[in-house]
Amino acid sequence: MTGLATSKAPATPRMSANYRKRHRRGVALFALFAFPNLALIGVFAYWPVLENLYLSLTRWDFIGPAPVFIGLENYVQLFTSDTFGDVLRITLIWVVVVVGVSLVLGIALASLFSMKLPGTTLVTGIVFAPHVIAGAAIAAVWLFIFDPNYGLARVFFNAVGLSSPSWITDAAWALPALLIVSIWKGVGFVSIVYLAGMQGMPSDVLEAARLDGASRWQLFRRIILPLLSPTTFFLVITQTIGAFQAFDVIAVMTGGGPASATTTLSWFIYDQAFNRSNVGYSAAAGTVMFVLLMAITILQFRFVERKVHY
Amino acid sequence: MSAPTTTSSRPRSSDVAAPPPARTKRRGRPGRLSRSWWGFLLLAAAALAFIIPLYMLVTTAFKTNAEIYAWPMRFFPSEFTWTNLRTAWEVAPFDAFIKNSVLVTLIGSVAKVILAVFTAYAFAFLPFPGKKGLFLVMLGALMVPGHVTLLVNYITIGNLGLINTYAGLILPGVASAFGTFLLRQHFMSLPPEVFEAAELDGAGHFRTLRSLVVPMSVPAIATVALVAVIDEWNSFVWPLIITNSVNMRTLPIGLMYLKANDGVTAWGVLMSGTLIVVLPMLLVFLFAQRYIVTGLTGAAAGGGR
Numbered sequence: 001m002t003g004l005a006t007s008k009a010p011a012t013p014r015m016s017a018n019y020r021k022r023h024r025r026g027v028a029l030f031a032l033f034a035f036p037n038l039a040l041i042g043v044f045a046y047w048p049v050l051e052n053l054y055l056s057l058t059r060w061d062f063i064g065p066a067p068v069f070i071g072l073e074n075y076v077q078l079f080t081s082d083t084f085g086d087v088l089r090i091t092l093i094w095v096v097v098v099v100g101v102s103l104v105l106g107i108a109l110a111s112l113f114s115m116k117l118p119g120t121t122l123v124t125g126i127v128f129a130p131h132v133i134a135g136a137a138i139a140a141v142w143l144f145i146f147d148p149n150y151g152l153a154r155v156f157f158n159a160v161g162l163s164s165p166s167w168i169t170d171a172a173w174a175l176p177a178l179l180i181v182s183i184w185k186g187v188g189f190v191s192i193v194y195l196a197g198m199q200g201m202p203s204d205v206l207e208a209a210r211l212d213g214a215s216r217w218q219l220f221r222r223i224i225l226p227l228l229s230p231t232t233f234f235l236v237i238t239q240t241i242g243a244f245q246a247f248d249v250i251a252v253m254t255g256g257g258p259a260s261a262t263t264t265l266s267w268f269i270y271d272q273a274f275n276r277s278n279v280g281y282s283a284a285a286g287t288v289m290f291v292l293l294m295a296i297t298i299l300q301f302r303f304v305e306r307k308v309h310y
Numbered sequence: 311m312s313a314p315t316t317t318s319s320r321p322r323s324s325d326v327a328a329p330p331p332a333r334t335k336r337r338g339r340p341g342r343l344s345r346s347w348w349g350f351l352l353l354a355a356a357a358l359a360f361i362i363p364l365y366m367l368v369t370t371a372f373k374t375n376a377e378i379y380a381w382p383m384r385f386f387p388s389e390f391t392w393t394n395l396r397t398a399w400e401v402a403p404f405d406a407f408i409k410n411s412v413l414v415t416l417i418g419s420v421a422k423v424i425l426a427v428f429t430a431y432a433f434a435f436l437p438f439p440g441k442k443g444l445f446l447v448m449l450g451a452l453m454v455p456g457h458v459t460l461l462v463n464y465i466t467i468g469n470l471g472l473i474n475t476y477a478g479l480i481l482p483g484v485a486s487a488f489g490t491f492l493l494r495q496h497f498m499s500l501p502p503e504v505f506e507a508a509e510l511d512g513a514g515h516f517r518t519l520r521s522l523v524v525p526m527s528v529p530a531i532a533t534v535a536l537v538a539v540i541d542e543w544n545s546f547v548w549p550l551i552i553t554n555s556v557n558m559r560t561l562p563i564g565l566m567y568l569k570a571n572d573g574v575t576a577w578g579v580l581m582s583g584t585l586i587v588v589l590p591m592l593l594v595f596l597f598a599q600r601y602i603v604t605g606l607t608g609a610a611a612g613g614g615r
Contacts, residue, residue, distance in 0.1 A: 026437045029515055033432035037425040038448060040485035045451040048462035055461070062465075109356060117349050123357045125599055130360065131606060132595045134544035136562035137587040140569065141367045144577045150379055152366055188360065193607050245457040248546035252566055266457050273461050274551050286458045293455050 049290065055283035062277050074284035083260065084268075084285070090175065091244070091265040098182050098243040103235060105183070106190030107228070111220070113191065114198045124195070127188035135185065135248030142181045143168065143253055168254050171261040178262055181249050186242070190235055197231035198224065237300050241293055265289050364588075371395065371582035378578050394578035401572050401579065404586065406557045407564035410479075411543060414560055418480045419538035426486040426534055430493035431519050435505070445494075451487040457547070464551050478552050479560070483542060489534040492605075496530040497523055533605035536598055540606070543591055561587045 056074055058067035078084045109127060113120050130138060145152045146167035154164035165173045201224070209223050225232075247266050250256065256263040256271055263271070265285060273282035370378055374391050377384040398404060432438070433445055463482050464473075472478030500523065508518045524531065549560045559567060565583055572579045595602055 023437055026515075027439070030432045030436035030438040030441070033428040033436065034438075034444075037429040037486060037490065038444070040425070040481075041448060041451045041487055043466065044463055044482040044485050045454045045459060045487070047466070048459035049454055051462040051465075052458060112349065112352050112356065115346065115349050117346055117353055119350075119353060123353050125595075126357050126360050128599075128603060129364075129592065129595060132540050132544075132591045132602060133588050134546065134562045134565075134591070136544075136546050136565050137584045140565055140580055140584040141363050143569075144370065144581060145363060145366060147575060147577065150381065150383070150575070150577065152362070152383070154381075155383060184360075184363070189606065192603060196607065241455060245455055247457065248562065251546070251550070252569065269457060270460070270547065270551075273464075279461065282461055286461060290455060290458045293458075294453070297453060 052283045052286050052290070055280055056287045058280045058283075060279040062279060067280065070280070074280045077281065078284055078288070086260060087263055087265055087268045087285075090261075090263060093175070094179070094182075094246070094264050095240055095243040097179050098186070098246070099236060099239045101179075101183050102187045102190045102239060103232065105187045106235070107194050109187065109191035110194035110198055111224075113195050124188075124192060128192050129188065130185045131189045133185075135246075136252050138181060138185050139249045139252035142177070142184075146177050169258055171258050174254050174258060174261045178249060178253060181253065182243070182246055185249070186239065190239065193235055194228065194231060197228050201227050233300060237297060240296055244289060244293055265292075367581050367584060367588065370577055371585045373578055375578060394582040397572070397576070397579045398568060398583040398586075402564055402568045402583065403557055404564065404583070407559055407561045408586070410476075410558060411561040413476060414479050414545075414549070415539055415542040417476070418483050418542040419535055421480070421484040422486045422489060422538045423531060423535045425484060426489035426493050427519075427524065427531065429486070429490040430497055431515070431523060433490070433494045434497035435518075436515070448487050449491060451485075452491075460547060460551060463548075467552060473552060474554050474558050479549055479558075482548065483545065486534075486538075489538065492534060493527065493530055496527055500526055529601065532598070533601045536594065536602050537605040539594065540591055540602065 055067055057069060057071060059070050059073075060067035113124055144150075148154060148164040148166045151164070153167070157164045167173045167177045205227070206219065206223060209219055214222070244264075245266050246264065247270065250262055250264060250267050251270075254262040256267040265288070269282050269285045269289065271282075272278045272285060369387050371394055372390050372392070373384070373387045374389045374393070377387050377389060429448075433441065433448075438444065459482075467473055467478045467481065470478070472481065504522060504526075505518065508522055513521075544562060545560070546562045549563050550566075553559055553563065556567060565580075565587055568583045569580055
């Protein structure tokens with residue numbers, strides 16, 4: 001993005017007619033090459049944000065002639081309803097647990113992988129694989145695993161003398177079930193990113209610490225973890241954004257239920273719009289998600305600027 | 311493996327006083343592997359945690375009902391059957407699901423890659439007033455959470471009259487900000503001498519793009535393409551809202567349809583359907599793991615757009 005762009009930049013301000021003609025041609029070609037994509041980005045990424053903001057101030061059911069402007073009514077309704085309070089609470093649990101556990105397990109796996117034991121390459125591939133599998137498919141597999149009568153999970157419960165909970169139909173177990181699936185799907189990716197971070201670390205620093213007699217834990221706590229802080233921040237941001245928008249696993253396994261035990265913000269937005277045709281209400285919830293994610297992104301970037309310089 | 315002591319026969323390690331176990335494990339030298347038995351144990355445990363669910367998927371898809379609905383669990387099936395797969399095909403139009411998924415994935419990915427290549431070339435090599443600002447605007451799209459755009463995009467596609475069509479399925483997904491970014495960075499790292507030579511030869515931009523830039527960027531383009539293929543194939547929420555007839559559904563949505571129509575716990579049938587969704591991407595992953603890992607770890611920053 002700096003000025004060292006290309007060999008085609010004019011070396012001097014002395015513009016020949018030939019250069020100007022080529023320049024004009026270049027500008028036209030830029031438009032031809034880039035505008036289709038930029039137009040699509042405008043229509044399908046930027047326009048929705050603005051229009052969603054407007055829709056959030058209206059009432060509409062997809063069918064009526066046009067959205068009716070009602071001011072902030074949707075927001076008032078959102079923030080005074082117990083339902084939405086629950087949605088935000090469940091979303092918070094979801095995001096904190098998924099991101100927190102994925103990062104801790106991910107860094108543990110990465111430490112294991114960085115020992116470079118024979119077979120590690122194979123295992124990293126296996127652990128990463130769920131990341132390329134459709135969430136809907138993973139959800140289907142885990143539905144079977146969580147079957148209280150014939151699922152694999154029952155084996156573990158029976159082993160300690162308990163009977164299996166009915167997981168996704170039990171309000172207390174449905175959310176934990178989804179959390180397990182979500183973490184299972186995402187932890188391999190986190191571990192690979194951490195592993196890349198570890199492999200990029202200056203080996204002389206680690207070697208020096210080792211020679212100074214640092215214990216394994218000290219090495220991890222005082223050297224590796226601080227050196228990995230840029231990776232951690234990257235992961236916290238991207239995983240948080242991903243967790244907020246988690247959808248397919250919820251849709252296939254529970255559909256937000258039982259009751260609303262697994263209704264996260266992302267399911268709520270979908271459900272209000274496409275199951276209940278509350279367009280404005282869904283748009284208002286969408287704006288809440290947009291604001292939350294923007295705030296997190298900005299906060300974390302600021303935090304990164306201050307904190308990452310160890 | 312046979313040396314039970316940490317300092318074994320290596321002369322170097324003897325001058326470091328009392329080597330803590332950490333030191334020996336980190337290197338993974340064959341002579342010291344006996345000290346890493348717990349490392350192997352953990353590695354095996356990690357592998358099993360991810361293999362076993364997939365093992366359940368594959369075996370259940372071909373198990374007989376008698377063995378699926380048996381307790382204690384028949385972890386190792388003794389019989390093989392195609393019945394589940396056949397039933398899945400009877401319950402749900404998998405022909406249509408597969409056709410839709412393949413079409414949407416192929417057309418969507420090809421269009422996305424073409425758009426990304428041309429846009430990246432423009433940003434890397436062509437002049438335009440306010441180009442840098444435009445580039446930042448494009449990158450800004452990466453921060454827009456996709457889930458927030460669903461509702462309005464649905465309305466937009468509706469206004470275009472494209473609900474329940476391939477065009478409606480594909481169109482919003484082909485805009486490429488991350489791929490463009492990745493390719494632009496790559497294009498700009500290509501040696502400038504090559505372009506000077508091409509210019510002296512009188513090669514126009516189209517020819518430079520086709521016969522120089524693209525051939526020199528095959529790995530980067532492959533990465534963008536593979537990420538696009540995986541995203542399109544696995545895409546769930548957009549196909550769910552934009553299609554409304556069974557015959558227009560893609561495979562992941564078809565799975566939901568199968569689940570709703572095969573009776574509540576026809577696990578063998580559901581798993582055989584699931585296998586059809588999973589297998590192609592696992593194969594792609596198997597053969598192109600390196601590109602996919604670099605691509606996806608980078609794409610995470612951009613929510614797949």
